[in-house]
Amino acid sequence: MSKVILITGGSSGIGKSIGEFLKEKGFVVYGTSRNPEKYKDSKFPILALDVANNTTIKKTVSTIVENEGRLDVLVNNAGAGITGPIEEIPEEEIKKNFETNLFGPINVIKAVLPQMRQQKDGLIINITSIAGYMGLPYRGIYSASKGALELVTEAFRMEIKDFNIKMTNVAPGDFATNIAAGRYHAPLHENSPYKKPYGATLNLMNTHVDAGSNPIMMAEAVYKIINTPNPKVHYKIGAFMQKFSVVLKRILPDIVYEKLLMNHYKL
Template identity: 55%
Template sequence: MKAPSEVVLITGGSSGIGRCIGQHLKTAGYTVYGTARNPGRYQEFKDFPLLKLDVQKAESVQEVIAELIQREGRIDILINNAGVGITGPMEETPHSESLHAFETNLHGPLRLIKEVLPHMRKQHSGFILNITSIAGYMGLPFRGIYSATKGALELVTEAYRMELRQFGIRMCSLAPGDYATNIASGRYHSPVREDSPYREAYGQSLELIDRHVGEAEPPDAVGRKVLYILKKTRPSVHYTVGSPLQRFSLTLKRLIPDKIYERLLLNHYKL
């Protein structure tokens, strides 16, 4: 008798990286569910089922996990992918927008993890993969809030791994670099104000950020990397996927003094 395929829930699965991950996993034989805040907007979406979820609302998180358990009787893999972008000078970024970014990028995954853990403990197995960002390993100019949200999720992953080890539940993070997705269209960015002391520097950086995303490759490499990670019985704490230069930047950060690395970033962003 053929064993049932593992059940996967991917938050933010309607487009971009989440959709690409889901396509790869479904092709590999997993039972895949994605989520979207408004699944009704995706009538033409046929890749896998989309469940309604707002990661900022605890009730919505509870409902989506209850629905998945009702449908499949279990959840084997949670992929925390839903996230929002945010750019702007630190001084000029509205506090409400900073809170919104943290609610989605950090507290959203925390809500999902808390809700699935009782089911995974009952099963004596489970895998949680947190999608972070290479930007989470460094404070980038005019992307400081985004970097902070993703960096916080990296540290949460480290702490949770050690707490969950006794239950046989695996957790790790995957930090992608820039890929061609629609994240820029839904990103909050502080306006380039004419009276701002950051106007010139921020304007140039914003153009550079948008160009990097626009020139990036499709996120197929992320889907392949996720499939590779899920097959690991003892996964590493952190994984990265991106261009050679983006991945090398992390190695460089570990090897050279902070001020020299800072100078490289300043030169990169032409600041």
């Protein structure tokens, strides 16, 4: 029997690549979007879901279970970028980012757990970010929301182990997607004390995304995890130096690692 997959944020970028790859491998794939009518040409069904709206989450999960009789894998991929000096990011934008990157994924997990527990089987893959392993300048809120999801996963894994439900994190580095277009950018204020360093860092970040890896790497990684009996707690996917930066943070003194980051961002 083909496994049934739910991918939040499956209409573009990494989510779309994962969905198309898994569809080709014979899985039953459902993606989600806040505006599914825009993606009528999708290679797999796109259902209406807003991770900030619990009603839409429950409705989508119910629809899939009604259609297929089961739900085997959740790929918690929906997320949002945010950049800016923390001092200048409006409080409502900070809360909105955590709603999308942390609280939303938690609510989707809560919605699928009863069905997976009934099946006595399931897999939840949370798409986080290598940025979640370190506090990056002018990406601090994004780092914090993705890092929080990493830690939540660590705890969740132990809590659901008795139900034969597996959970893991997959942290991508920079991939060539349209994430920058949907990212919240704090405005570059002319009189801001952060204008010069923030502007330069923003240009550098966008360059990294444009030159990022092919999203198919993420699709292949997710496929391998689905076929792994006991997934690891953490996976990191991307360029070697991005993955190695996590190792360096673990072994270097804090002040040395901070200097490396500041040199990288020319701060």
